[in-house]
Amino acid sequence: MTDTAAPDTRTVVVVGGAGAVGTMLVDQWRGDGATVEVVDAASGDDVTCPDTVVMELLRRADVVVLAVPEDVALTAVGAVRATMKPEAVLVETLSVKSRFAAAVAGDAEPVIGVNPMFAPSLDMRGRAVAVVVHHGGPAADVVLADLARWGARVQVTTADRHDRVCAALQALTHAAVLAFGWALTDLGVDPDEAAALATPPFATMSALLARVTGGTPEVYRDVQLANPYASAARDALVRAVSRVSDAAVGDIDDFAALLARARVPLGDRADDYAALCARLFEDTVR
Amino acid sequence: MTDTAAPDTRTVVVVGGAGAVGTMLVDQWRGDGATVEVVDAASGDDVTCPDTVVMELLRRADVVVLAVPEDVALTAVGAVRATMKPEAVLVETLSVKSRFAAAVAGDAEPVIGVNPMFAPSLDMRGRAVAVVVHHGGPAADVVLADLARWGARVQVTTADRHDRVCAALQALTHAAVLAFGWALTDLGVDPDEAAALATPPFATMSALLARVTGGTPEVYRDVQLANPYASAARDALVRAVSRVSDAAVGDIDDFAALLARARVPLGDRADDYAALCARLFEDTVR
Incomplete structure (x- = not known):
């Protein structure tokens, strides 16, 4: 009706x-x-x-x-x-x-x-x-x-699938973006110097960083605390960063395996996401 | 002329x-x-x-x-x-x-x-x-x-400033994106289930992941290996992920401090990046 x-x-x-x-x-x-x-x-x-x-x-x-x-x-x-x-x-x-x-x-x-x-x-x-x-x-x-x-x-x-997927989609994503920002701070990167040379991926990550850090702390904290699966998502990120760091200094086969493994969660949607990325990068041009 | x-x-x-x-x-x-x-x-x-x-x-x-x-x-x-x-x-x-x-x-x-x-x-x-x-x-x-x-x-x-900034812009950015993908793989996230519920930030990160993992391994490995400051950038990311994980389970003041610290590298460009993010998110709508 x-x-x-x-x-x-x-x-x-x-x-x-x-x-x-x-x-x-x-x-x-x-x-x-x-x-x-x-x-x-x-x-x-x-x-x-x-x-x-x-x-x-x-x-x-x-x-x-x-x-x-x-x-x-x-x-x-x-x-x-x-x-x-x-x-x-x-x-x-x-x-x-x-x-x-x-x-x-x-x-x-x-x-x-x-x-x-x-x-x-x-x-x-x-x-x-x-x-x-x-x-x-x-x-x-x-x-x-x-x-x-x-x-x-x-x-x-279902309620359980919802919470598991949301931990990966929200807690993991926010944690990765915030860690990127924290690391930039530690490296002492000057905002103007970075903006002058910004690559499209860097500009895109910086845009996400601006969004997450500009939000209400209570909302973003709730994403990390309320979801029962969020801590497992953050733990996975901690392990992943160390693995990436190890693979980055290995031989070319190690590095190709790193790219392949990181690509698994895109499944047969990888091409669609790559096309989305091309559209996003057009937006990063000033 | x-x-x-x-x-x-x-x-x-x-x-x-x-x-x-x-x-x-x-x-x-x-x-x-x-x-x-x-x-x-x-x-x-x-x-x-x-x-x-x-x-x-x-x-x-x-x-x-x-x-x-x-x-x-x-x-x-x-x-x-x-x-x-x-x-x-x-x-x-x-x-x-x-x-x-x-x-x-x-x-x-x-x-x-x-x-x-x-x-x-x-x-x-x-x-x-x-x-x-x-x-x-x-x-x-x-x-x-x-x-x-x-x-x-x-x-x-200068050559030295170029290499320092590029390590932050390229090696750090790629490492953060690859770690996000690796963690998703570890969490066993199903590509279709994730795509069905994808938030704009998750879709944006997935787009970056498709780009980086779809590239030539030699090119992305070179970013991590050739730059003399890349290993310091990856080390900063390893530390940052642990700090974010700690702050995420602290009190609201800890979390607000996390957001503020991660925002530092945006400087007075934070509003511009937030505006860019709003444009990017429009692209994530199917």
Whole structure:
């Protein structure tokens, strides 16, 4: 029904609706014509101890979103789900799914997790949203259809796979970029001298460094701390840097083996990524 | 005189003119109308033991380019420079400058080093070319003017500064990218699963990984081995990864300090790099 231009008749309650992810979802559903109510700690609301107004909103909602930190979500989920209509869907937006999955393992009503794999300031169209269906149902299916209609690439996975892959995609990537920056600092590289001679790969790494170091420390720390698999990803990077350093001073066969081994995770997408790199390098020209 | 549309009347001999950098220079000067002669090992020429034909070319040339490996350049430079007209300019294209600088330290005739800071397959316009003026002169100035006219950003530095900065720009950057790939391999990340959930930073790192691992092993090994400062750059990365790993599990002040320290090498260019990152991320959308 939401595939048509008819106004969305659902009532959506977004807890944490004043935050970055919450705001993105509020704007999308309001754009569809849905009735969207925002409950946010910034306005004095406490979903872990809801007042009668919030309780009434939760009772009437067709969709309730918990766009809140993990500790708040874990504390609130039992009472929130119990207050909601059985056929309504609860949506969490956590960046780590496995602990929440364990918390709702005994439930039967619709609960899904979504995780936009991009900064909420970026446009959703064409970008990946990871989805974990804790418990399915028609109302859950409609939310997945909403995401697809908004242009997201909906990628359904399990809570454990989500957390394992996110550790590699996020914790590992950020750690590699930050280590690059720290090493540059240690080497005493002058910003102007480096910029004057910047190669396309260096400029690209510096762009990533500017992004990660310019972000909110709490957000980037959460990526490293909250995910149960993040420490394994950092340990893998520590080992990898030493191996690369060893292989770099070996013979040409060692070096060719290094390149081949580092290329494995690209699989049959290596050519696509190489084509992407060529486009990125065009952007590095001033 | 080369700033006008008048045809270039110089004779240019490009030793190694069938290689990647050599070909790029051959094409540029031919486009200007200069007489360009190619001397290349692929055609049986040996500049370290030149035959009478090559000797005559070197005698008549206004510009001689040594676009050859470092060992060949170091062996050939004495005899080549002695054979050339005193006012003609010798141009080397080595990626490491300090050993060549030592070899020509006693000379008085014009010798310059150029190092395109980009793959020769990329367009020169807007990209940096590092220049070391071993010994200046009018013919050297004309070659620098050629580079500028072709659109390169000519960056003059010393041999030692060139090698220090290039170790940070190239050896460090490649090592960080390769370590990222090796760690992904160790973590057993599935290429399709990673691509499905790829964040913009992960996609960007994967693009760099495809580029570096898809290149010629000899070229990337040379970056790690030939530069006398490359091992210090790799050592700095090894230390940095451990420090990042430690800071990642510290408190929020530790993490904020990590971000601040890693940002130092961006200097007052951090905002420009952040803007570049925003453009790059647009390219990662499929």
